[in-house]
Amino acid sequence: MLEQDVTFNTVLASLDSYANAIGWMGDRKAKNQTKDYVQQLRVKTPSVNQIVKLLSGGNQQKVVIARWLMRDCDILIFDEPTRGIDVGAKEEIYRLMQQLAASGKSIIVISSELPEILRVANRIAVFANGRITGTLRNEEASQEKIMQLAAHGEEEE
Amino acid sequence: MSTPQQSGSTTTVIQQAVAENTDRRDVSGMLKRQLQQSLAFGTLVVLVIFFAIASPAFFTVSNLTTVLLSTAVIAILALGTTFVIITGGIDLSLGTGMALCAVMTGVIITNWGLPIWVGVLGGIATGVLMGLVNGVNITFLRLPPFIATLAMMMIAGGLALVISNVRPIYFSTSAPDFKRIALGVLIPGIPNAVLITIVLAIVAALVLSKTLLGRYTFAIGSNEEATRLSGVNTRRWTIFVYMFAGAFVGVAGVVIASRLDSAQPQIGMGYELQAIAAVIIGGTSLLGGRGSIIGTVIGALIMSVLVNGLSILSIQTEWRNIVVGVVVLLAVFFDSLRNRQRT
Numbered sequence: 001m002l003e004q005d006v007t008f009n010t011v012l013a014s015l016d017s018y019a020n021a022i023g024w025m026g027d028r029k030a031k032n033q034t035k036d037y038v039q040q041l042r043v044k045t046p047s048v049n050q051i052v053k054l055l056s057g058g059n060q061q062k063v064v065i066a067r068w069l070m071r072d073c074d075i076l077i078f079d080e081p082t083r084g085i086d087v088g089a090k091e092e093i094y095r096l097m098q099q100l101a102a103s104g105k106s107i108i109v110i111s112s113e114l115p116e117i118l119r120v121a122n123r124i125a126v127f128a129n130g131r132i133t134g135t136l137r138n139e140e141a142s143q144e145k146i147m148q149l150a151a152h153g154e155e156e157e
Numbered sequence: 158m159s160t161p162q163q164s165g166s167t168t169t170v171i172q173q174a175v176a177e178n179t180d181r182r183d184v185s186g187m188l189k190r191q192l193q194q195s196l197a198f199g200t201l202v203v204l205v206i207f208f209a210i211a212s213p214a215f216f217t218v219s220n221l222t223t224v225l226l227s228t229a230v231i232a233i234l235a236l237g238t239t240f241v242i243i244t245g246g247i248d249l250s251l252g253t254g255m256a257l258c259a260v261m262t263g264v265i266i267t268n269w270g271l272p273i274w275v276g277v278l279g280g281i282a283t284g285v286l287m288g289l290v291n292g293v294n295i296t297f298l299r300l301p302p303f304i305a306t307l308a309m310m311m312i313a314g315g316l317a318l319v320i321s322n323v324r325p326i327y328f329s330t331s332a333p334d335f336k337r338i339a340l341g342v343l344i345p346g347i348p349n350a351v352l353i354t355i356v357l358a359i360v361a362a363l364v365l366s367k368t369l370l371g372r373y374t375f376a377i378g379s380n381e382e383a384t385r386l387s388g389v390n391t392r393r394w395t396i397f398v399y400m401f402a403g404a405f406v407g408v409a410g411v412v413i414a415s416r417l418d419s420a421q422p423q424i425g426m427g428y429e430l431q432a433i434a435a436v437i438i439g440g441t442s443l444l445g446g447r448g449s450i451i452g453t454v455i456g457a458l459i460m461s462v463l464v465n466g467l468s469i470l471s472i473q474t475e476w477r478n479i480v481v482g483v484v485v486l487l488a489v490f491f492d493s494l495r496n497r498q499r500t
Contacts, residue, residue: 001379003447019369025368
């Protein structure tokens with residue numbers, strides 16, 4: 001996908017909704033919608049025709065997020081959403097997740113980065129060895145408590 | 158209030174810098190892409206000029222018509238297989254498959270005495286059916302495309318011989334008009350086979366760049382797993398791509414049968430490699446995800462100009478094969494060179 005442009009990558013998961021009965025693509029509509037999302041997510045790209053490979057890691061990540069926002073799902077799963085991207089882009093992605101949550105979407109974040117978890121989650125379920133070893137509300141959670149639960153699970157085995 | 162504003166202006170500056178930077182890279186990337194296309198086109202022009210100077214017999218209307226006519230069948234096969242190669246696959250069953258389609262057309266028209274259009278549709282349907290079998294073998298049985306289509310190459314070649322009793326099927330008495338499909342002239346100066354090729358090239362180019370099938374062809378070739386995770390039924394679309402390519406094999410079978418005014422069960426061998434070579438020379442990547450129809454058309458023209466030009470210079474067939482082989486080597490070498498630059 002990295003060889004393709006921003007529009008291609010953004011509409012990939014909803015391509016069929018841009019095609020008519022015989023499979024002809026409505027390119028203008030796809031491009032305009034992509035522009036909307038590029039603006040909304042503040043993707044730093046010279047144009048929607050830019051090859052995704054030439055964007056920074058954080059902006060590539062935003063394009064992937066745009067791909068799924070375009071489908072307008074109620075539940076979004078973010079699996080390690082900020083791995084390998086810079087601090088500024090991380091903040092933007094956190095802000096974005098909060099916006100989405102505020103607009104009524106449910107978000108499940110999978111992460112192994114404790115500060116990130118404490119920053120974004122309302123409820124935290126800690127897994128160890130494939131089982132949930134405890135669920136914490138954000139107010140009562142701390143890095144120590146999370147680590148305790150994570151280690152606790154291992155002792156049991 | 159002043160702090161956010163300040164940080165806001167800083168980000169704008171960064172944004173601009175990033176934008177300028179990537180913009181320049183985008184332009185150079187575009188130039189590179191233009192270059193690879195013009196490289197093939199330039200090669201074609203140089204070859205034509207070279208042969209035109211080397212022999213007065215080359216640049217004549219009748220010889221150029223011959224070149225176009227001999228390009229037709231390989232170009233039609235190459236158009237369809239461009240899609241397959243962009244998905245990262247390969248189709249070795251093009252050649253013998255084409256022979257089988259030709260034989261089926263012959264059986265329907267000559268042996269069964271049905272009208273020509275039924276024979277044409279039957280030939281194309283045979284190609285689509287082979288594409289379906291190839292696609293199912295590749296996606297559901299998870300056979301590598303090389304193996305699945307190698308097996309199909311042998312099966313189709315064998316079937317063509319069995320069905321025809323190892324004898325050519327002639328159309329001259331059963332359907333005297335059949336040869337006009339390829340050799341008739343609807344538009345003065347252009348044999349129908351060439352016209353068919355041009356129309357199919359336009360259709361293929363539109364499908365590749367403007368339709369869902371084309372988008373998924375590129376998506377699957379770029380990264381099949383990521384495409385699947387984006388909710389795309391990649392198996393179904395891979396099968397569609399092989400069936401689409403199969404339809405081109407069917408048309409090629411009809412055209413070659415019409416041109417020879419007979420269905421020759423043994424003609425297919427070797428055509429698949431020439432078609433694949435044309436696609437590769439045209440800049441379509443064997444790794445998938447990249448390619449164009451115009452490139453394939455140029456690639457097919459380079460192949461037939463080379464063969465025709467060398468034979469006009471009365472160079473022996475053996476040497477012609479060697480030259481074509483070297484050209485394929487060079488094309489793949491430039492392709493890998495481009496890939497290295499990109500990473």
